[in-house]
Amino acid sequence: MTHRDNVGPLGSLKFVTLLVALIPEFLFLGAGVQLQDNGYDGLLVAINPQVSEDQNLIANIKEMITEASFYLFNATKRRVFFRNIKILIPATWKANNYSKVKQELYEKANVIVTDWYGVHGDDPYTLQYRGCGKEGKYIHFTSNFLVNDDLTAGYGPRGRVFVHEWAHLRWGVFDEYNDEKPFYINGQNQIKVTRCSSDITGIFVCEKGPCPQENCIISKLFKEGCMFIYNSTQNATASIMFMQSLSSVAEFCNARTHNQEAPNLQNQMCSLRSAWDVIADSADFNHSCPMNETEFPPPPVFSLIQAGDKVVCLVLDVSSKMAEADRLLRLQQAAEFYLMQIVEIHTFVGIISFNSKGEIRAQLHQINSDDDRKLLVSHLPMTVSAEAETSICSGLKKGFEVVEKLNGKAYGSVMILVTSGNDEHVGNCLLTVLSSGSTIHSIALGSSVVKNLEELSRHTGGLKFFVPDKSNSNSMIDAFSRISSGTGDIFQQRIQPGLWTYTLNNTHHSLQALKVTVTSRASSSAMPPATVEAFVERDSTRFPQPVMIYANVRKGIYPILNATVTAAIEPEAADPVALDLFDNGAGADIIKNDGIYSRYFFSFAVNGRYSLKVHVSHSPSISGLAYSIPGSRAMYVPGYIANGSIQMNAPRKSAGRSEEEPKWGFSRVSSGGSFSVLGVPAGPHPDVFPPCKITDLHAVEVEEEVTLSWTAPGEDYDQGHANSYEIRISKSLQNIQDDFNNAILVNASKLNPQQAGTKEVFTFSPRLFTNGPDHQPDGETQESHRIYVAIRAIDRNSLKSAVSNIAQASLFIPPNSALILDRDNLILKGVLTAVGLIGIICLTIVVTHCILNRKKRADKKKNGTKLI
Numbered sequence: 044m045t046h047r048d049n050v051g052p053l054g055s056l057k058f059v060t061l062l063v064a065l066i067p068e069f070l071f072l073g074a075g076v077q078l079q080d081n082g083y084d085g086l087l088v089a090i091n092p093q094v095s096e097d098q099n100l101i102a103n104i105k106e107m108i109t110e111a112s113f114y115l116f117n118a119t120k121r122r123v124f125f126r127n128i129k130i131l132i133p134a135t136w137k138a139n140n141y142s143k144v145k146q147e148l149y150e151k152a153n154v155i156v157t158d159w160y161g162v163h164g165d166d167p168y169t170l171q172y173r174g175c176g177k178e179g180k181y182i183h184f185t186s187n188f189l190v191n192d193d194l195t196a197g198y199g200p201r202g203r204v205f206v207h208e209w210a211h212l213r214w215g216v217f218d219e220y221n222d223e224k225p226f227y228i229n230g231q232n233q234i235k236v237t238r239c240s241s242d243i244t245g246i247f248v249c250e251k252g253p254c255p256q257e258n259c260i261i262s263k264l265f266k267e268g269c270m271f272i273y274n275s276t277q278n279a280t281a282s283i284m285f286m287q288s289l290s291s292v293a294e295f296c297n298a299r300t301h302n303q304e305a306p307n308l309q310n311q312m313c314s315l316r317s318a319w320d321v322i323a324d325s326a327d328f329n330h331s332c333p334m335n336e337t338e339f340p341p342p343p344v345f346s347l348i349q350a351g352d353k354v355v356c357l358v359l360d361v362s363s364k365m366a367e368a369d370r371l372l373r374l375q376q377a378a379e380f381y382l383m384q385i386v387e388i389h390t391f392v393g394i395i396s397f398n399s400k401g402e403i404r405a406q407l408h409q410i411n412s413d414d415d416r417k418l419l420v421s422h423l424p425m426t427v428s429a430e431a432e433t434s435i436c437s438g439l440k441k442g443f444e445v446v447e448k449l450n451g452k453a454y455g456s457v458m459i460l461v462t463s464g465n466d467e468h469v470g471n472c473l474l475t476v477l478s479s480g481s482t483i484h485s486i487a488l489g490s491s492v493v494k495n496l497e498e499l500s501r502h503t504g505g506l507k508f509f510v511p512d513k514s515n516s517n518s519m520i521d522a523f524s525r526i527s528s529g530t531g532d533i534f535q536q537r538i539q540p541g542l543w544t545y546t547l548n549n550t551h552h553s554l555q556a557l558k559v560t561v562t563s564r565a566s567s568s569a570m571p572p573a574t575v576e577a578f579v580e581r582d583s584t585r586f587p588q589p590v591m592i593y594a595n596v597r598k599g600i601y602p603i604l605n606a607t608v609t610a611a612i613e614p615e616a617a618d619p620v621a622l623d624l625f626d627n628g629a630g631a632d633i634i635k636n637d638g639i640y641s642r643y644f645f646s647f648a649v650n651g652r653y654s655l656k657v658h659v660s661h662s663p664s665i666s667g668l669a670y671s672i673p674g675s676r677a678m679y680v681p682g683y684i685a686n687g688s689i690q691m692n693a694p695r696k697s698a699g700r701s702e703e704e705p706k707w708g709f710s711r712v713s714s715g716g717s718f719s720v721l722g723v724p725a726g727p728h729p730d731v732f733p734p735c736k737i738t739d740l741h742a743v744e745v746e747e748e749v750t751l752s753w754t755a756p757g758e759d760y761d762q763g764h765a766n767s768y769e770i771r772i773s774k775s776l777q778n779i780q781d782d783f784n785n786a787i788l789v790n791a792s793k794l795n796p797q798q799a800g801t802k803e804v805f806t807f808s809p810r811l812f813t814n815g816p817d818h819q820p821d822g823e824t825q826e827s828h829r830i831y832v833a834i835r836a837i838d839r840n841s842l843k844s845a846v847s848n849i850a851q852a853s854l855f856i857p858p859n860s861a862l863i864l865d866r867d868n869l870i871l872k873g874v875l876t877a878v879g880l881i882g883i884i885c886l887t888i889v890v891t892h893c894i895l896n897r898k899k900r901a902d903k904k905k906n907g908t909k910l911i
Contacts, residue, residue: 648723
């Protein structure tokens with residue numbers, strides 16, 4: 044391990060030198076969206092293959108993003124706009140005026156368009172699985188939303204909706220409305236609608252028309268049939284994350300307009316910070332300046348691309364190192380499984396082997412039958428060479444030579460590179476790889492593989508895997524199983540759903556080592572299958588920085604809840620680690636019940652590569668399909684007040700659900716690729732892992748008390764249990780944000796932390812801290828007592844978590860009630876009183892002592908006179 048860590052710098056330097064020399068267009072390949080000179084390049088919109096061909100859909104996508112670019116430019120104060128956009132057309136669409144894809148895949152798209160509807164119908168939404176200020180996974184639109192102009196009445200112009208969702212995706216801000224809590228009680232004990240900014244106006248509407256708010260509120264709940272309808276004409280210019288549909292709204296809420304009291308996801312996830320504050324702190328804004336010299340940005344440029352024939356080339360190492368640990372045998376088994384079971388029908392497949400030179404073992408051959416698959420299997424390498432040297436570049440160049448014979452270019456092709464070689468010259472062909480338009484999936488076998496192998500995958504948008512040298516490992520087959528065409532078409536083959544039982548009978552007289560692999564496909568084109576996508580937050584880390592592991596478990600777009608999800612992490616030279624993943628909205632998991640299960644991993648045993656695999660199972664007896672997507676969606680407005688009259692929009696479309704839908708369990712295994720860890724110390728590790736940050740702190744006021752609730756963190760991140768909690772409160776948001784250590788400490792000594800993942804509840808009375816006359820926030824009366832609360836956990840070695848999200852509570856104290864001095868005044872008066880009492884006692888002692896001494900001297904003098 045140490046040897047490999049010291050070998051890498053020369054190879055890394057070569058890669059850096061090459062990357063600096065690359066022309067910009069190559070840098071964008073496989074790299075996602077990039078911001079250059081205020082313009083976004085590389086935005087990929089992908090249309091699902093199940094969507095029917097419709098040229099109006101393409102036209103409306105262009106129109107939406109063009110409108111969004113100008114709207115975004117103004118909303119960000121002339122900071123950013125959309126420059127280059129690619130629209131990935133399904134291969135099933137018949138028009139032939141599209142360019143060929145290079146390394147663009149449906150699975151890598153920033154925006155996807157499908158015909159799948161949730162309980163919220165056509166709601167556009169963004170899948171956010173990380174915290175405040177972090178990028179999301181993708182934006183989702185239905186095709187109906189993009190072609191049905193009637194929906195703009197409820198959602199607003201599509202370009203504005205796109206900017207709302209882009210802010211979710213790119214900058215990690217959250218919605219400023221709350222369907223579940225449409226109103227709240229503010230610091231003045233007034234009923235307020237959840238909105239941002241508070242300047243947006245409207246009226247309460249009952250069943251028969253406008254009514255006072257008192258008629259709509261019963262025991263702090265909305266009366267059935269009541270709603271708040273907004274005026275169509277407003278003066279307020281914020282906020283895009285609340286109601287982008289209003290014509291006056293042209294900016295995000297900032298520190299001046301942000302409504303910190305509103306019980307929305309933005310306040311919860313971002314500790315009461317405004318959307319604009321979060322956006323302004325992003326890397327996009329740190330590396331760009333306003334374009335003050337121009338009034339309008341250039342219009343976006345669109346490229347329509349379409350995948351052609353599916354072309355795959357296996358590039359397989361046959362050097363002498365492949366004889367170690369049965370690597371070649373396991374490669375044969377995995378490659379045969381891939382060719383016979385995984386690769387899609389009508390795919391062109393070629394096979395290359397290499398050591399110091401590349402050799403063509405099979406020219407491109409199209410798979411149309413099982414006989415074609417068997418023919419390709421017969422061309423797999425069966426023996427290793429005597430030569431230990433490997434040249435990865437030689438193998439890849441032979442692969443490009445093979446695939447280019449089909450259409451003259453390697454655009455859109457896939458290379459599956461499997462090697463165990465320590466080829467330090469792999470960087471020499473990086474330019475060739477990037478310009479080829481091919482995607483490189485890399486599979487590293489054993490611990491001696493060159494350190495920079497994964498760079499080929501990272502720069503081409505490919506997957507990367509690590510297979511340890513263990514005879515009982517299925518990692519090689521799992522890696523091949525994860526590799527697909529990336530078209531987004533999950534309806535490939537059909538099998539009968541239900542519980543299957545397969546029996547193996549050993550006819551030999553000795554024990555036999557067997558590996559059993561089961562693959563499945565959707566059983567019906569009308570019902571999407573359960574799918575699992577495993578991935579990590581970053582490709583590499585350095586001790587003690589943890590890795591966040593994720594598993595996206597869904598049925599179509601619907602999250603699957605209550606699944607049992609376990610990650611298996613295998614290091615290069617240590618035992619595998621099993622780690623349960625959760626979808627509970629705590630620790631590494633940001634959003635509860637979104638179908639993304641996650642956990643911190645920090646049990647680093649050695650330096651080097653780690654392989655990730657996720658096992659998912661779900662019982663048929665447990666209800667687990669969520670028909671809604673939590674949070675992060677554009678608001679559908681039910682109606683407006685226009686010219687003094689109520690004008691309602693059509694009810695929002697809902698896909699509904701079948702009460703007779705059958706239930707059956709499933710099990711899945713998904714490879715999550717590999718990641719690298721450096722800096723792991725030898726021997727026992729010191730305790731450097733603090734408890735994880737609490738992200739779901741809530742405060743509820745009941746009369747004169749505040750009840751806090753949160754999910755318990757662990758001793759180390761989200762594992763074990765912490766030693767104690769530190770709870771502090773303040774009447775100033777800025778004080779608790781900027782100076783948590785000096786906020787008022789709440790006595791929580793009797794609160795013993797529970798096991799990580801357990802719900803914690805703590806109640807205290809804040810009256811001693813809320814009635815003082817000083818530090819009263821601007822604009823609030825003595826009757827308003829808003830407090831801000833935050834918490835952090837402490838472990839046995841006094842390591843402290845990051846400060847939690849900030850919760851708030853508004854206490855209402857009647858104006859005539861007697862004021863109670865706050866803690867600081869009580870302490871000051873107590874100290875002064877004590878000092879005064881001590882002074883009086885001391886003075887009394889001194890005076891008494893003086894009187895006694897004077898009397899004693901007088902007696903001595905009298906006695907002395909008598910003696911004389």
